[in-house]
Amino acid sequence: MEKSIPVHVSAIMDGNGRWAQRQGKERVNGHVEGVRRVRECVEQCIARGVRYFSVYAFSEENWNRPAAEVGFLMQLMHKSIFDEMESLLANGVRFRVLGNMERIAPELREAIAQLESMTASNDRLDLIVFLSYSGRWDILQAARRIALERPQDAASLTMEDFSSYLVTAGIPDPDLIIRTSGEQRISNYLLWQGAYSEFYFTDTLWPDFGREELDRALDSYASRDRRYGKVK
Ligand code: IPE
Ligand code: IPE
Ligand code: MG
Numbered sequence: 001m002e003k004s005i006p007v008h009v010s011a012i013m014d015g016n017g018r019w020a021q022r023q024g025k026e027r028v029n030g031h032v033e034g035v036r037r038v039r040e041c042v043e044q045c046i047a048r049g050v051r052y053f054s055v056y057a058f059s060e061e062n063w064n065r066p067a068a069e070v071g072f073l074m075q076l077m078h079k080s081i082f083d084e085m086e087s088l089l090a091n092g093v094r095f096r097v098l099g100n101m102e103r104i105a106p107e108l109r110e111a112i113a114q115l116e117s118m119t120a121s122n123d124r125l126d127l128i129v130f131l132s133y134s135g136r137w138d139i140l141q142a143a144r145r146i147a148l149e150r151p152q153d154a155a156s157l158t159m160e161d162f163s164s165y166l167v168t169a170g171i172p173d174p175d176l177i178i179r180t181s182g183e184q185r186i187s188n189y190l191l192w193q194g195a196y197s198e199f200y201f202t203d204t205l206w207p208d209f210g211r212e213e214l215d216r217a218l219d220s221y222a223s224r225d226r227r228y229g230k231v232k
Pocket of ligand 3: 015
């Protein structure tokens with residue numbers, strides 16, 4: 001029997017700092033290594049037939065980290081856009097960034113918009129980077145826009161209507177959410193969209209999460225029984 005492959009796999013990439021510290025390096029080295037694992041996972045997702053791969057790269061709460069680390073992460077994002085451009089294009093990957101873009105520096109926003117438009121017609125895999133994102137922020141911005149744009153529909157609004165105001169509009173909900181580094185919490189990630197996601201927790205730190213690790217998560221997913229509240 002064909003193993004069931006998730007349409008949308010998402011990763012809460014955690015443990016970069018600990019990975020670096022365990023090797024006696026600065027935390028930021030873990031972030032650099034972490035980007036390499038994103039590329040590897042993108043390639044493995046394509047090989048395994050996953051259609052959407054998303055990563056939690058920077059939460060709204062992460063703005064509260066020391067300014068030097070925040071600055072480094074934003075620069076790394078900027079640099080990675082240039083470094084990964086070619087491989088994304090060659091692999092037919094559509095690149096998108098979702099989050100509270102008002103807090104992102106204009107130069108980075110510009111680079112993001114450029115890569116988004118360059119890859120807009122690619123349809124092999126969507127790589128979605130959640131940046132300056134939080135689940136509660138997403139739900140709140142949707143509610144505010146609905147209140148402003150269609151106050152007359154308040155009573156008749158459907159789940160689908162509401163979903164279409166989230167930043168993930170048009171993207172299927174994640175089937176599988178992976179969290180690395182041994183933490184077992186959602187950390188304000190896809191609160192609405194993850195309502196029926198399967199979770200996979202591993203002690204592996206994100207910079208060590210390569211192809212084989214992703215395969216293990218996919219195997220675990222294939223063994224799950226998704227009942228959605230029904231009786232089987
Ligand atoms: C995840 O690694 C990356 C971000 C949250 C930006 P961390 O930086 O959280 O690494 P740990 O959890 O401190 O080891
Ligand atoms: C969650 O990691 C956010 C991202 C991976 C971007 P954190 O390391 O920030 O989460 P907490 O603080 O341990 O919950
Ligand atoms: Mg962490």
